[in-house]
Amino acid sequence: MTKQVDSASRLETKLFSPFTQIEGEGTSGWLIVCDHASNALPQGYGTLGLPQEQLERHIGYDIGAAGVTREVARLLGAPALMTNFSRLLIDANRGADDPTLIMRLSDGAVVPGNADFDEAERTKRVNRFYVPYHAAIDEVIDRAIGAGRPPAILSIHTFTENWRGTPRPWHATILWDKDPRLPVPMLEALRAEEGLVIGENVPYTGELKGDCLHRHGTQRGLAHALIEIRQDLVREEAGQLEWAQRLARIMEPLLQVPGAPAKLNAIEHHGSNTDVNGSEPAHL
Ligand SMILES: [Zn+2]
Known part of the structure; x- marks a missing residue:
């Protein structure tokens, strides 16, 4: 980024909220997160040098995930946090030191705006977008624990129906x-x-050290899972609502079986915070 762009973006990012928070009931027993909810880029970043149609593709965000998240949260009365920035700006589902935190290349597309960022630009994106999102998640979790109801965390993502020409079943x-x-x-x-x-x-793989659920679920001893839904099923609103209803119907009784809240919501470490080595980098 040039100096000129940098000062423009400083002004604009003051007006750009890095995340959307759905308040919900802090004591619902659930927290829904959506790390790849948006393909938006703050002013000053343009399109990161990509044609707009590339941002509309899955490399920009998880198509349909935000709509599912909003409706699941509404149906469960649960708080939710969703990013307002594209994963191409910075990927909220990576550890801060992960080499794929800012992608120079994504599914064959070179990202010109990420080609030659320096340490200062990396730090800026971490501090302005990544950190506030994760801090907001921490805050919701802290409040729920303080209120005596540690949440189970569901992270909602979507994946492409084809990968390099092969349909996914x-x-x-x-x-x-x-x-x-x-x-x-x-x-x-x-x-x-x-x-x-x-x-x-x-x-x-579900084993990605430093990713969102490792950080907020594993390291805090909270029950957690990540769902990936195939994008063709949730591209339109009707599919988003259908999947949200299905998930809410499935999730609701999980906290209601006798003994489950304590079990599902145990805040003590579950012995699952061992570091995981050797797994493939995931592209969630
Ligand atoms: Zn994703």
């Missing part, structure tokens, strides 16, 4: 690492749904 998949409390009952419930092909830790 799953309607949805659950990604998880070592804590089975939320993923296992969610997988059971999804697999019991008529006509759905449900995957587990595909097409990406």
